[in-house]
Amino acid sequence: MITSNQFAYSDPRINQYLTNSRDYSAQTVMSVSIAWRTQCVLIGAQPFDMVLLYLLDDPMHPIGTRQNRIELMGFGKNVTWLDDKGEKAVILANSYTYSTYQWILSFVHIYDIQSDEFSDSTQPVLIYPNSQQILFRWLVPELIRLVCSSHGHLAIFDDLGIPAIIYSTPSGTYPNTNSTYFTSNTVPCIRGTYRNYTGIELCIPCSNGTYAYSNSYSPCTLPDSFCPYGAVEEISYSIFESIEQDQDYLESPENTVFDDILMQNIFSFNAQSGHCVLVSPITWVLLVIALGIILVGGMFIHEAFFPGIHITRDGTKQIFKKMDLIGEGELWIGGLASTKVLVIVISVYDFSNQYFHQYPIEQVTSDSSFACDVTLRIAKFSTTMQMTSTSHNSTKQNQVIFNMLNAQSITLNVDLIQTTFICNGSLIVQRVVGSQPTQLPISVCETSHNDSILSLAIALLTQEVGIQLTLPGSRTVGAICLGLSGPSMMSTDKR
Known part of the structure; x- marks a missing residue:
């Protein structure tokens, strides 16, 4: 049961209480849903911003409770079971102010009670709307009622009474709510994600050491495979070229005579x-x-x-x-x-x-097998390019090189590895100057290794620049490889 002494004095719920009444109001109404197969009862007490879980034969001791703890009311405005199995709870998580009952926002939460139990630390397996399942264009943002069928279909009603239905879809797919109708449509899982059961939830990214492609979920078998969270293809580490930027200057041997x-x-x-x-x-x-x-x-x-x-x-x-x-x-x-x-x-x-x-x-491509020292070479090394603390203190001989570097055009190369982003996916590259970003064109965009690596080339206008890359949607990126390149230059004295 809910009593006022379980809340702090500063908690606005301390002024709320339960009582029998024949008067009905949207602000004080509670919601109850019974799962006959599991003998579980969900009770949504929105004035207390709380949902309680009971067993049907023990109505005095809840086996689970969850509250939002955000000093607002509305969590549990409507509760129901997703299907006749009674394993997943669907909760309308609205937010209203206590003083004026002014609506703030609405979300639909789904909890897998059978697997995750039900407490304040339990995380929902789905929150609707989200970046992949947006709010139906016909609905107003304020939601007031949920209805589920025995097969796991979910109907949502807004404040104007307009309905929308999210249909349960088979494994390897998920329901897309970006529809021109009042119902969702079925679309395949994005590469790198999978779902091996029927439901309305989104497909989840593959775990480390696995990858998903064409609705198949497979473990990576190569000994040096790179398969991070959300991998879309089995890629070997051997395809990545390691470029050592900090290279030692070659030294001449002790004897050059x-x-x-x-x-x-x-x-x-x-x-x-x-x-x-x-x-x-x-x-x-x-x-x-x-x-x-x-x-x-x-x-x-x-x-x-x-x-x-x-x-x-x-x-x-x-x-x-x-x-x-x-x-x-x-x-x-x-x-x-x-x-x-x-x-x-x-x-x-x-x-x-x-x-x-x-x-x-x-x-020379092989060892010097004619000598005991197989690294023996007929070479004597010298360089005028040495490490300096600042270019302003460099000598006139070295200044030629710095002038060439300052005049060189530089291209930023970005590789998105283990991703499903593609070239026509509305990628945005911006130069950040103060608070006003300026869009930069992408010189080259191409994919490789079965479209699992996206490579971009962006010409930089200056050598000191802030770059912002915007990737639309909710797709994973396993790794990012950054590099700079530019054309070779030669001074008039052949250096």
Whole structure:
């Protein structure tokens, strides 16, 4: 029951009370609706701005109450059950002043009592009118009566007695009230939203990790998919190009003199990896030395056990004598040592040739596999573009670049990702100057990835500007990507 002692002294409801009376007035009338299947009773007490929920066999103890707490009356002016299931309550939430009973506004609330219960913290599953279901054009804003059918259709009457009907629609659709008639029509759910039951409620956006397309609700299956709240398509993160704006200036290597680089790579041995061991000339010199030791040892053993003339042994010595670069052909052992020198010469030539082809650096697409350091390049970097605290303190050499930047035309690029907004959807771009915005034209508008990404290009009139983008309707946007672009410029001195 409702008693005056449950309200604060400053609450205008403290002067209201319940009593039996044969006098009727629109200001004091209450509304009652019974759901026979669930044995629940809704009582709307608009003077107390409150709706109570009872069980039919216990009229003394409410199982749920809800009030607006906005120091106005009218919540619960009319109550009813949406259908014969008795699970969803429909409440006319009007607002009147207590002193003069002056109407302020009217809304229709629907509460899913079966799933959400009924209390002050319970949120309605639908509030009519809304941005997608506007007030019927024939109705006046002041609503006074609600009537529901057993199939979930809702009839609304305004203060002039004009009716309008919101029909219950099947899953995958919702009732559109922007109609020229007194009844709603059925339209499919907007991409990115779904409804898998029959009713008059709006379609709801998909949850994270799912997407809705063509009335189908599906989970995202790609391991790197981007499917936020209200996703309209399964999009992979790999399609997004990452642009690093804060880039470090390239630095020249410690050694830029070819002689030093050649000496470091030819006469050094680095065993930190198998690749370094393989490309080191010292490795091949040691291999040739090992083979030479084996060959010399074999020849000495053969000469010790088989003295005299031996065609193969003597022929081998003659070959090594001709290869002798150290003793000028006098010693066959000098020819064996000369093979090590030959290995060094070949290594120097091969390294120099491949190092030469690392220029220019812009055309190098693979690692430098001929050296232990695969990042080795034939390049020396220098720049006059450095970080400065302000352009006014820059040198004359740098000022050329700043002048080019100031003269450059800039285009603002906006990507709306995971959205159903389209190019002909009355998008408005405005330049905000003070309190008077000026509309800017959209240079380029296009969609991609099955119309799930909307890309806009807006030419900026100045480099310091405030931009306002207005998206009409109630459609979701999963992410926004912003960027600036402009044409390249070159000064007369080729910088």
